[in-house]
Amino acid sequence: MYRGEKGGGPPNLHVSDRAYFIGSAILLAIVIFGLVFVTSTLMESEWTTYDMQRFYAMAQVIVDGATPYLDYQDPKPPLIFFTLAVPTLLGQKLLGGLILVGISNFASALLLMAMARRLYGRFSGLLAGLLFTLNVAWAQGYFVLTEPFALTFILLSTYALMFTENRWKYLLAGLSAGVGIGFKQYALFLIPLLLFFMYRRGELKKAPELLVGILIPLAIIFGAIFLAYGPTAGAASLYWSYGVAGTYLSESNMGDVTSYRATDPIILAANIIMAVTVFTSLLLFAAASVVRDGHLSPLEEYFVLASLLFAGTILIRQYLHYWILALPFLALLSTRPFRGP
Numbered sequence: 001m002y003r004g005e006k007g008g009g010p011p012n013l014h015v016s017d018r019a020y021f022i023g024s025a026i027l028l029a030i031v032i033f034g035l036v037f038v039t040s041t042l043m044e045s046e047w048t049t050y051d052m053q054r055f056y057a058m059a060q061v062i063v064d065g066a067t068p069y070l071d072y073q074d075p076k077p078p079l080i081f082f083t084l085a086v087p088t089l090l091g092q093k094l095l096g097g098l099i100l101v102g103i104s105n106f107a108s109a110l111l112l113m114a115m116a117r118r119l120y121g122r123f124s125g126l127l128a129g130l131l132f133t134l135n136v137a138w139a140q141g142y143f144v145l146t147e148p149f150a151l152t153f154i155l156l157s158t159y160a161l162m163f164t165e166n167r168w169k170y171l172l173a174g175l176s177a178g179v180g181i182g183f184k185q186y187a188l189f190l191i192p193l194l195l196f197f198m199y200r201r202g203e204l205k206k207a208p209e210l211l212v213g214i215l216i217p218l219a220i221i222f223g224a225i226f227l228a229y230g231p232t233a234g235a236a237s238l239y240w241s242y243g244v245a246g247t248y249l250s251e252s253n254m255g256d257v258t259s260y261r262a263t264d265p266i267i268l269a270a271n272i273i274m275a276v277t278v279f280t281s282l283l284l285f286a287a288a289s290v291v292r293d294g295h296l297s298p299l300e301e302y303f304v305l306a307s308l309l310f311a312g313t314i315l316i317r318q319y320l321h322y323w324i325l326a327l328p329f330l331a332l333l334s335t336r337p338f339r340g341p
Helices: 017-040 046-063 078-089 093-120 122-138 147-163 169-183 185-200 204-229 231-243 245-250 265-277 280-292 298-315 327-334
Strands: none
Touching (some): 046 078, 093 147, 147 169, 169 185, 280 327
């Protein structure tokens, strides 16, 4: 749909598209599942497993036939808990969760590679995939967290809307975005981003189709909880998924859920600086790409805004895994100077 200008980028390797895809996919898989294995060695450390323990506690509630959000509370949308209920039911909590995270990151890397490949060429495609897979390790992206799952559907939504000509692309983009929101609240930021892109492309009249697509999976997810567990559990699931946002922004504790929040401005500034410096190189490359070539397509404007909006969540909590949702868009911007065949 979009294609970067051909320039003096890296030389063509003279391999078929199929060979390029298979070779790149194998390389990304080796890196990703190698990092999953390394991550598995850290799972005995309490600081790496606090969120994971809470996720699996809720998954165990589901497997035991108790009521989620009433017998146990955690401020996350339902999909992460029901997804992890599968390896819990199979008796493979840690291994199953890590494999699911690895699959999610692999799918995200392939989508990212496909987008960069279509925009800027083969080298940029592989580079974007590698930048993502390596940097996401620093963002705790190989731990069992919600972000890797949400990101896969954020990228699916982006790809469906911006790189396909399917008649149902607006609905498909909405469906993918809705599933992402069912994993992570910050995926809600995707809605204004998608609408902005549609506005820039003169496609805003299709917005109702996109919004209906977003509502369908959310209605199914929360409707299923209402039907299976009753209206009290259904209302609690909505509250703990999205209604708790005000408390999360203003307090450190939500019931028995502890969430670190810096209240001292100096500590807050120090935390933000430390969180940013981990990705200094990637941020500089992405910024230099935009400054060097100020002419941005609507799609590249979308990448810039997505990078800023998702990275801005670090101001709310200085958790490194909050970077995960911004990393693919920063990687795409960083590969722009390497346009080629």
